[in-house]
Amino acid sequence: MEVDNNTIYCKLCLTDCPEPETSTLCSCECTFCVQCLRQYVPLAIKGGAGGAITCPDPACKNTGTLLDSEITSFAPGDQVELYQRLRFERSVQLDPNKAWCPVLDCQAVCYVTPGTEGKPTPVPCPTCHVVFCCACRGPWEDGHSCSQHQPLMIPSEDSGLAGTDTDAVIKQCPVCNVYIERNQGCAQMLCKNCKHTFCWYCLQNLDGDIFLRHYDKGPCRNKLGHSRASVMWNRTQVVGILLGVSIIVLVTSPLLLLASPCILCCVCKPCNAKMSKKIKRKDKKTSDSPA
CATH class of the missing domain: 3.30.40.10 (Zinc/RING finger domain, C3HC4 (zinc finger))
Known part of the structure; x- marks a missing residue:
């Protein structure tokens, strides 16, 4: 075998x-x-x-x-x-001619009129027959006006739709509009689809807020979802990392400046050529010498 x-x-x-x-x-x-x-x-x-x-x-x-x-x-x-x-x-999310029904109990796929993507246009749901705006997902009414990137609406007893709710369990990413569910934990959200970081309550961009100062003032003050001690510990870690990197750069910079002539000399081709010639001459003299 x-x-x-x-x-x-x-x-x-x-x-x-x-x-x-x-x-x-x-x-x-x-x-x-x-x-x-x-x-x-x-x-x-x-x-x-x-x-x-x-x-x-x-x-x-x-x-x-x-x-x-x-x-x-x-x-x-x-x-x-x-x-x-x-x-x-x-x-469905990437197709401009399709949209999800904003009623959470329905979530059917609805079809948007071609050529009206992003414009306030009524969209009827074929399943629950609710008419909503294709831009903000709000209920469509006469004289409707909307604003983009509102949180996902929660069904109400009257119309099947509700307005913006800061305590909503499901919202949409303000960049790619992917539905995100938050059960508990931190209010700083990271969208897995587009890697955008934002506040769960007001949807403000947090991509550059490494110290989470957004939760120190305004309507989202103290709503991060962590204790004050944990927030301070997080900021201390960030500051420590930045200080560590800065100290390493400050310490190594003078050493690199002092060593730069030696580095340049080692890289310099004429110097290498001279050293190789000297080595060859020594080897030649050694070989020519009588045993």
């Missing part, structure tokens, strides 16, 4: 795996062991928000994407269903 000794190097686990235990992706022809792909694909589904699952090799020249059949092979059935649902939701 012949033994197959052919092995293939897997860039994920950094080991040589037997060829039968590996799989080659169809789109880019990169090869990985099956065990690594079975770990990678479920993680990519959870963090990908329905986007295409790309080749796990960051240096892949073809930037390949996994086929549906490959995702089905390397992920459990529940993860495959999750991926299909997220992909469908993403396709």
Whole structure:
């Protein structure tokens, strides 16, 4: 009985795996062991928000994407269903001619009149028959006026829709309009779809607020969701990191300035040529000397 000794190097686990235990992706022809792909694909589904699952090799020249059949092979059935649902939701969010019904008990896919994307236009829901504005998702009324990027509306007993609610459990990202649910915890939100950081209550941009000073004043004062001590500890850590980097730069800068002539001298080609000539002369004299 012949033994197959052919092995293939897997860039994920950094080991040589037997060829039968590996799989080659169809789109880019990169090869990985099956065990690594079975770990990678479920993680990519959870963090990908329905986007295409790309080749796990960051240096892949073809930037390949996994086929549906490959995702089905390397992920459990529940993860495959999750991926299909997220992909469908993403396709609706990215399609300017489609919109979700803002009634939470409905959430049907509605169709926007072509050519009116972003403009205040009434959109009827085919399921619950509520008419809402395609721009702000508010109830459509005569003389309707709206503002973009309002939080998701919560159903009310009267109209099935409600106005803005700072305590809403589900809201939309102010950048990409993806629906986000907050059960508890910090009010500083990070959208997994577009990586935008914002305040849950007022939807203000927090991308550059590393000290979270937004929660020191205004209507969101003391609404971060953490104790004052934890906020101060977070700021102390940030300040400590910045001070540490600054001290390292200040200490190393004079040393680099002092060592720069030596570095330049080592790099200088004429100096290297002179040193090599001297070494050759010494070697020649040594070889010419009588034994």
